[in-house]
Each structure stands twice: as structure tokens, then as C-alpha cells.
Amino acid sequence: MTDNRTTTAPAGIDPRGPRVAAGVTAVLLAVVVLLGASQAALVLLTVVAVSFLPGAVRGPQATWQAWLFRVLVRPRLGPPDHLEDPRPPRFAQLVGLVVTAVGVVAGFAGALAVVPWAAAVAFVAAALNAAVGLCLGCELYLLGRRLRPSA
Amino acid sequence: MTMQWTALVALLVVTVALAVGWRATQGRARTTPQVADAGHDGGADWADVLASAGTTLGERATFLQLSAEVCSSCRSTARTLGDLAAATPGVVHVEIDVDDRPDLVRATRMLRTPTVLVLDPDGAEAARASGAMTPAQARTALTAVEGARTAGRTS
Numbered sequence: 216m217t218d219n220r221t222t223t224a225p226a227g228i229d230p231r232g233p234r235v236a237a238g239v240t241a242v243l244l245a246v247v248v249l250l251g252a253s254q255a256a257l258v259l260l261t262v263v264a265v266s267f268l269p270g271a272v273r274g275p276q277a278t279w280q281a282w283l284f285r286v287l288v289r290p291r292l293g294p295p296d297h298l299e300d301p302r303p304p305r306f307a308q309l310v311g312l313v314v315t316a317v318g319v320v321a322g323f324a325g326a327l328a329v330v331p332w333a334a335a336v337a338f339v340a341a342a343l344n345a346a347v348g349l350c351l352g353c354e355l356y357l358l359g360r361r362l363r364p365s366a
Numbered sequence: 367m368t369m370q371w372t373a374l375v376a377l378l379v380v381t382v383a384l385a386v387g388w389r390a391t392q393g394r395a396r397t398t399p400q401v402a403d404a405g406h407d408g409g410a411d412w413a414d415v416l417a418s419a420g421t422t423l424g425e426r427a428t429f430l431q432l433s434a435e436v437c438s439s440c441r442s443t444a445r446t447l448g449d450l451a452a453a454t455p456g457v458v459h460v461e462i463d464v465d466d467r468p469d470l471v472r473a474t475r476m477l478r479t480p481t482v483l484v485l486d487p488d489g490a491e492a493a494r495a496s497g498a499m500t501p502a503q504a505r506t507a508l509t510a511v512e513g514a515r516t517a518g519r520t521s
Binding site (some may be wrong): 289306352356 | 367369370371373377380384385408434435436437439440464468476477478479481497498
């Protein structure tokens with residue numbers, strides 16, 4: 216028997232969507248690393264950071280990467296074996312936004328050297344999400360709680 | 367540009383190493399070392415915790431799963447453990463949200479969700495796992511609890 220706390224979960228999404236989207240993002244972040252501490256890298260990292268914004272605010276379905284998945288990838292796949300709560304991938308989008316925003320803010324403040332480092336950290340998270348399904352909410356949520364005062 | 371390519375290759379190596387390390391820790395139950403004073407470590411009385419969640423200890427084992435809303439592995443683990451509990455008499459599965467019981471996060475010193483405590487029929491923590499659990503890992507955790515109890519009786 217299972218005693219589940221019944222939560223009002225939002226409508227489920229295809230779990231493969233956020234992973235494909237993370238793969239697209241990881242490729243862009245790898246290009247940022249290749250561009251090094253340059254203006255071009257800063258521009259591309261800004262694009263990636265802005266792309267995280269709708270995902271963090273409205274959910275992972277709201278990004279252009281998710282749109283690419285729906286239009287190009289999903290029609291070629293069978294139906295998913297289960298649907299997933301969109302809240303965990305939304306948390307991951309928020310983490311991506313924070314990490315890339317650090318690089319963008321530092322870059323515009325003149326510290327271009329920070330740009331590829333921020334991209335590298337975000338790349339590791341995105342690539343692990345795409346390749347092995349790393350769930351950032353599982354790993355970081357308790358850490359975040361601990362840092363929050365009086366939590 | 368050569369330096370950037372080297373950086374990217376190093377980054378890929380780090381990523382692969384993290385992927386391998388992360389996967390190895392997923393769902394693997396470790397036997398909880400039994401302290402000489404078999405009191406309640408950290409002050410959590412699991413029977414009380416279960417009572418407040420509206421259930422009681424299983425006669426064979428109890429899977430107490432601590433979950434979070436932003437944790438996708440928690441959902442798959444809940445399905446796995448729920449199925450095992452439904453199919454196995456005497457096995458109970460309970461899922462508790464860490465936001466409802468932050469005291470349990472401190473008591474267990476857990477670092478990630480899901481963390482699954484495998485409790486023996488007396489309510490003592492016999493084993494613990496974190497990360498997504500497969501059905502095979504859940505069955506292994508169950509036999510580990512029973513093996514530990516048999517060994518405890520004979521010694």
C-alpha cells in the first residue's frame with residue numbers, strides 16, 4: 216500500500232521534451248566555451264540565458280527548444296510511456312538561468328573571462344540532463360533550502 | 367583556438383566522469399550501520415512519523431520515501447516502491463514531502479531527494495538509498511533488511 220500526499224500537479228508533459236531541449240542548449244553552451252572570453256561568446260551566452268527565461272517563469276514547454284522538440288522530434292517518436300510533472304524541469308530551467316545570468320552580467324561588466332566558465336558549468340548540467348537524465352531539482356533543492364534563511 | 371578546443375575536451379571528460387559517478391549512486395541501498403545505543407539517531411521516531419502520515423510500520427519492511435515537488439526521480443521511485451508494496455504483503459510504502467517535514471531533513475542529514483529509508487518491523491533504519499530506484503534495487507533493499515535481521519538474531 217502507498218500513502219501518497221495528493222498534490223494538485225499540473226498537466227503532465229512528455230519527459231523526452233526537456234531532455235532534447237537540454238541537448239540543444241548543451242550544444243550552444245559548448246560553442247560558447249569554444250568562443251572563449253570574447254564578445255561573440257557573450258552574445259551567444261546572452262541568447263542562451265534569455266532562452267531559459269520563459270522556461271523558468273512559465274515552464275519547460277514555453278521555450279523555443281521545447282517548440283523545436285514538438286515540431287521536429289516528437290512527430291517522429293512513439294507516444295511516451297508516461298507523462299512527467301513539469302515542475303522539476305522548470306526548476307532546472309531556473310538553475311540554468313541563474314548560472315548563465317552570472318556569466319552575462321559579469322561579461323557586460325567587463326569580466327569576459329567569466330563567460331566561458333559560466334557556460335562550462337551550465338554545459339555540464341545540461342549535458343548530464345540530456346545524456347543520463349540528471350534531475351537538478353533532486354540534487355540542488357535541499358541545498359537551496361539550507362541556504363535560505365530560517366527555512 | 368587550440369586552447370578552447372582543449373578546454374572543451376577537458377569539459378567533456380569531466381562531464382562523462384560525473385555521469386558515470388552519478389549513475390553509480392542512483393538507488394543503491396546501503397546498510398545503515400547499527401549504533402551500539404539503538405536509540406533514535408537525530409531524534410526521529412519513525413513510528414510517530416508514520417502515524418502522523420496516517421499509517422503504521424509494515425510487518426516485513428517499510429519504505430519511507432522523502433520527496434520534493436521539483437524532483438522527477440521521486441515520481442518514478444514512488445511508482446516503483448508503490449508497486450512493490452502493493453505486490454508484497456507486509457511491505458508498506460510512505461511518501462513524505464520534505465517541505466511538510468523539514469525536521470526530517472535535519473534528522474536524516476539527507477542531501478538529495480528522493481532519499482528512501484528502509485525500516486525494519488521495529489521501526490529501526492536498516493538501509494538507505496538516494497536517487498531513482500529501479501524495481502530490482504527495491505527488491506534488493508528489501509532482502510538486505512531481512513538478511514540483516516537474520517544475521518542480528520544469530521549473532
